[in-house]
Structures are given as C-alpha cells and as structure tokens.
Amino acid sequence: MKLYNTLTRQIEEITPLQAPTVTVYTCGPTVYDYPHIGNWFTFIRYDLLIRTLRMSGFEPKWVLNITDVGHLVSDADEGEDKLEKGAKREGKTAWDVAKFYADYFTEGLKRLNFTQPHELPKATEHIAEQIQLVKELEAKGFTYVIDDGVYYDTSKFPKYADFARLDLDEQQAGARVEVNAQKRNPTDFALWKFSPKDHQRDMEWDSPWGKGFPGWHLECSAMSRKYLGDTLDIHSGGIDHVPVHHTNEIAQSEAATGKPFANVWMHTNHILINDEKISKSLNNGITLEDIEAKGFSLEAFRLHVLESHYRSQSKFSWESLEAAQNRLKAYQQMADMVYQPTTTGEKLDKHKWRMELEASIQNDLDTPKFLAVVSALSAHVTENGIHNEGEAEDLQFLFHLIDEVLGTNLFWGNDITEEQKQIIAEREKARENKDWAKSDELRDQLTEQGIGLNDMPNGTIWFRL
RNA sequence: GGCGCCGUGGCGGAGUGGUUACGCAGAGGUCUGCAAAACCUUUUAUGCCGGUUCAAUUCCGGUCGGCGCCUCCA
Numbered sequence: 001m002k003l004y005n006t007l008t009r010q011i012e013e014i015t016p017l018q019a020p021t022v023t024v025y026t027c028g029p030t031v032y033d034y035p036h037i038g039n040w041f042t043f044i045r046y047d048l049l050i051r052t053l054r055m056s057g058f059e060p061k062w063v064l065n066i067t068d069v070g071h072l073v074s075d076a077d078e079g080e081d082k083l084e085k086g087a088k089r090e091g092k093t094a095w096d097v098a099k100f101y102a103d104y105f106t107e108g109l110k111r112l113n114f115t116q117p118h119e120l121p122k123a124t125e126h127i128a129e130q131i132q133l134v135k136e137l138e139a140k141g142f143t144y145v146i147d148d149g150v151y152y153d154t155s156k157f158p159k160y161a162d163f164a165r166l167d168l169d170e171q172q173a174g175a176r177v178e179v180n181a182q183k184r185n186p187t188d189f190a191l192w193k194f195s196p197k198d199h200q201r202d203m204e205w206d207s208p209w210g211k212g213f214p215g216w217h218l219e220c221s222a223m224s225r226k227y228l229g230d231t232l233d234i235h236s237g238g239i240d241h242v243p244v245h246h247t248n249e250i251a252q253s254e255a256a257t258g259k260p261f262a263n264v265w266m267h268t269n270h271i272l273i274n275d276e277k278i279s280k281s282l283n284n285g286i287t288l289e290d291i292e293a294k295g296f297s298l299e300a301f302r303l304h305v306l307e308s309h310y311r312s313q314s315k316f317s318w319e320s321l322e323a324a325q326n327r328l329k330a331y332q333q334m335a336d337m338v339y340q341p342t343t344t345g346e347k348l349d350k351h352k353w354r355m356e357l358e359a360s361i362q363n364d365l366d367t368p369k370f371l372a373v374v375s376a377l378s379a380h381v382t383e384n385g386i387h388n389e390g391e392a393e394d395l396q397f398l399f400h401l402i403d404e405v406l407g408t409n410l411f412w413g414n415d416i417t418e419e420q421k422q423i424i425a426e427r428e429k430a431r432e433n434k435d436w437a438k439s440d441e442l443r444d445q446l447t448e449q450g451i452g453l454n455d456m457p458n459g460t461i462w463f464r465l
Numbered sequence: 466g467g468c469g470c471c472g473u474g475g476c477g478g479a480g481u482g483g484u485u486a487c488g489c490a491g492a493g494g495u496c497u498g499c500a501a502a503a504c505c506u507u508u509u510a511u512g513c514c515g516g517u518u519c520a521a522u523u524c525c526g527g528u529c530g531g532c533g534c535c536u537c538c539a
Contacts, residue, residue: 323478
C-alpha cells in the first residue's frame with residue numbers, strides 16, 4: 001500500500017516498524033462547538049486510511065485525540081482558550097462544553113460508521129504526561145520562562161523549518177507582527193501557559209512552573225508517545241497543520257526522544273462551499289443535522305466525501321450530495337442482483353475486479369478511481385446479470401470488499417421475503433393473462449413494502465426503494 | 466514574501482499519451498400494456514503559448530487566472 005508522505009513529498013510504500021501493526025495518530029477535533037461537514041470530510045478520510053490499511057493486511061492501531069483544553073483562538077499563543085470562549089457563549093463551564101461536544105463527536109463517529117479507534121484520549125486526562133514532557137524538554141535546555149508561560153526555543157532545534165519547508169526570514173515579511181516581545185524567536189510556542197491573574201479559569205492545573213494549562217501542541221506529542229511509542233508509522237491531520245501544529249509537534253517530540261517522530265505524514269486538504277472555505281466568520285458551516293434535515297442520508301454524505309481525492313481541494317454542494325445519493329442507490333440495486341440470477345450475458349471475473357479495486361485504493365487512497373471501478377462493475381452487472389450461485393457469492397465477496405473500504409452498507413445481506421416473491425410471481429401470471437388491473441395492484445402492494453420492480457426483457461427485477 | 470494546490474462539457478467531478486468515467490439538469494427518440502430501467506441522439510469539453518512525440522486533455526517549460534496555508538479554521 002502506498003501513501004503520499006508530506007515529509008518527503010513523495011508517494012511511498014508503507015513499511016511499518018513492527019508489521020503487521022501500523023501505528024496511526026490523528027489530530028482530532030477541538031470540542032468547543034458542533035463540527036461542520038469540513039471537519040467530517042477530514043475525519044472520514046482518516047477512517048478510509050484505517051480501513052484501507054486493514055484491507056491490505058495490516059493491523060492498524062489508531063489513536064484519535066480529543067482536544068478539550070489549551071487550543072487558543074490564535075495559534076500564536078494569544079487570545080482566549082476556545083473552550084473557555086465556548087463556555088462563555090453558552091453560559092456553562094468549559095468542562096461542560098468539553099463534555100458535551102466530545103460526546104457529540106464520539107456519537108458522530110458511530111453515526112457515520114467509523115472504525116472504532118483504539119483510543120480517544122482527551123488532553124485534560126493527560127496533564128501529568130504533558131507536564132512530564134515539558135520537564136524533559138526543560139532538562140535538555142529547550143525551554144525558557146517568560147511572563148505568560150513556559151516556551152519552546154525553536155532556535156535550539158535546527159531542523160525546525162525543514163518539515164514545512166519554511167523560509168523563516170521570508171515568512172516574517174508577510175506575516176503579522178508578533179505581539180509578544182518577550183519571545184526569543186517569532187516561531188517559539190507555549191508549552192505551558194500560566195493562568196491569567198485577573199480572572200479564574202475553569203480549567204487549570206498546578207505545575208512546577210505555576211498554575212496554568214498546557215499549550216495546544218503539547219498534548220499530541222505526549223499522548224501519541226504514551227499510546228503508540230516514540231516513533232509513529234503514520235501521523236495524519238489537516239493540511240493547515242503543516243506549518244505550525246505539526247512542525248511544533250515534531251520539534252517537541254524529537255527534541256525529547258532524539259528519534260524521528262513519525263515516518264509518514266498524511267495531510268488532508270480542505271473543502272470549499274460556493275468556492276469559499278468554511279469558516280466561523282463566513283458562517284457557512286453545515287452540520288450533519290442540516291444534511292439529514294434536507295432528507296439526505298449520512299451514508300450518501302460519506303460516499304460524497306469519498307468521491308474526491310483526499311489531497312485535492314474539493315467542493316461541497318447540495319447538487320453533488322444528491323448525485324451521491326443517487327449513485328448510492330444504484331450501487332445498492334446492483335448488490336441485490338445477488339438474489340436474482342439470470343441466464344444470459346458475460347460472466348463475472350471476481351479475481352479481475354478484486355485486483356482492480358485493491359490496486360486503486362492502495363495507490364494513495366485513490367477513491368475516485370476506486371469508485372470508477374465500482375461503477376464499471378455496476379455497469380457489468382446491470383448489463384450481464386448474475387448467472388448462478390457461485391457468481392452470486394463472488395459478487396457478494398466484492399461487495400463486502402467495497403463496503404469494508406468505503407464504510408458503506410451497500411450490501412444488506414438479506415433477500416426479500418417468500419411472500420414478496422410470491423406477489424412477484426402472481427404479478428407475472430397476471431401480466432401473461434394481460435390482467436393489467438391486477439398486475440398494477442400487486443405492484444402497488446410491493447411499492448408500499450418498499451420494493452420496486454423493473455420489467456426487463458428476460459424477467460422482472462426487484463429493487464429496494 | 467514563503468509553502469502548496471488547481472484550471473475539463475449547462476453544473477459537479479474522474480480516468481487516460483491515440484477509442485472522452487460517473488452523477489445531476491434540459492431536449493428528442495427506441496423499447497414497454499403502463500411504469501421503471503436500459504440504450505441512442507442532442508452542444509462530445511479539456512485557460513493560453515511553446516516543447517517532447519507519429520500522436521497530448523494526459524509529459525515538460527512558460528504564461529494568464531483561481532484557491533488554500535503562513536492569521537480563526539479540518
């Protein structure tokens with residue numbers, strides 16, 4: 001299986017340290033508000049990675065963190081903590097807000113049929129590990145203390161700019177003016193922030209340096225190490241994290257352990273709505289509830305996400321979602337051909353289709369190609385039908401493979417009832433006798449039961465409505 | 466200024482060095498008891514300029530245009 005590695009900017013073969021186990025750490029959500037579909041796009045693509053690893057014979061060990069403290073409104077370590085801000089907005093404590101949206105998120109994982117991560121660690125439950133990491137960095141001389149916190153001295157880590165290929169001098173020319181004059185370098189970031197003196201935070205802890213809370217980047221370094229070790233096989237996250245968050249994680253982790261932090265970095269691109277990015281200020285965030293309110297299934301949404309490649313800047317529109325829903329239905333109708341053998345047409349080559357499906361998805365998670373193969377398979381089945389038991393089993397096998405990768409449920413796995421089959425047979429008789437009134441009545445009966453009919457040249461095909 | 470991405474038919478969106486997925490929307494048609502489905506036709510597209518090649522939408526260079534991150538944000 002191959003994946004594009006941001007570290008090397010190349011597509012590479014996945015070679016885990018301890019095959020078949022593959023350790024995967026993913027930067028999860030900051031739980032201060034409802035996730036919008038852009039967030040879900042990203043997470044669904046990580047789930048795709050896990051599923052594809054599993055399909056490829058690996059045993060992924062997946063840690064997806066939940067940020068519930070310390071993520072400031074500005075990555076420059078200025079401004080409010082998002083959690084505290086959310087608490088003010090809703091008239092609750094930061095703890096209440098964190099719990100509510102963390103629960104909402106984990107429920108969302110289930111609603112969208114995610115693979116269950118091995119761990120969903122929360123930053124607030126790993127304060128001790130984070131403090132320990134700062135101590136290690138302090139002992140190695142990477143830290144310094146100023147008025148508002150303990151900072152990481154990025155000039156002590158020579159490789160700092162390498163990962164994102166930053167030109168630090170040039171970057172400063174176009175970037176905003178740094179506010180904190182006490183920082184030694186503009187790129188230095190907070191490991192531990194002190195609580196403000198003028199008011200009481202909802203979330204704060206004691207530390208060797210004073211009461212406060214961890215810097216945002218710290219949690220990922222501390223928690224990934226705890227659950228997956230010093231060096232990760234794959235670390236994934238949003239593309240926006242390349243220049244700051246992941247750059248800082250690398251600086252922290254590698255300074256502490258002296259080992260490579262992650263061998264492969266996977267980054268997902270963002271989506272656009274009406275050619276604009278999704279942002280709080282534009283107020284164009286769509287939620288899962290909005291999607292369901294418009295009558296679309298979350299499964300259709302999932303398929304829509306996978307119609308574009310994870311590294312491309314794709315667009316979301318209601319028209320596209322509708323197209324995805326139609327496509328989903330077409331696939332499901334094909335899956336039901338398993339129960340409806342016919343007698344003519346070309347045979348199904350299970351081995352060929354399997355190879356094509358696997359080859360496409362294992363090549364840097366090429367879901368557009370994968371779906372093109374599924375569509376081709378669909379066309380084949382529509383045209384040629386399914387001939388016998390063996391072929392029905394082959395098609396079932398292929399559908400299990402497709403569902404495993406996409407996280408969809410195209411294949412229901414159960415036939416219609418004997419009574420329903422009886423109705424279809426009776427209707428056939430009525431049609432032979434040209435008793436159209438009875439024939440239509442029987443068809444209506446099935447329609448009410450959610451079964452539709454297509455009268456094909458060589459027989460009637462049923463499908464679920 | 467730095468890092469990166471993209472320019473395809475009415476729309477969304479793929480693949481492919483030579484025969485143009487798929488979905489949505491519109492028009493006409495074949496088939497059908499009707500319906501549905503399928504198929505056919507309809508405006509069969511690849512920003513622009515060069516280069517490589519027998520052949521480029523597909524590779525290379527340039528150019529124009531759009532976008533993202535560097536600032537909240539996946």
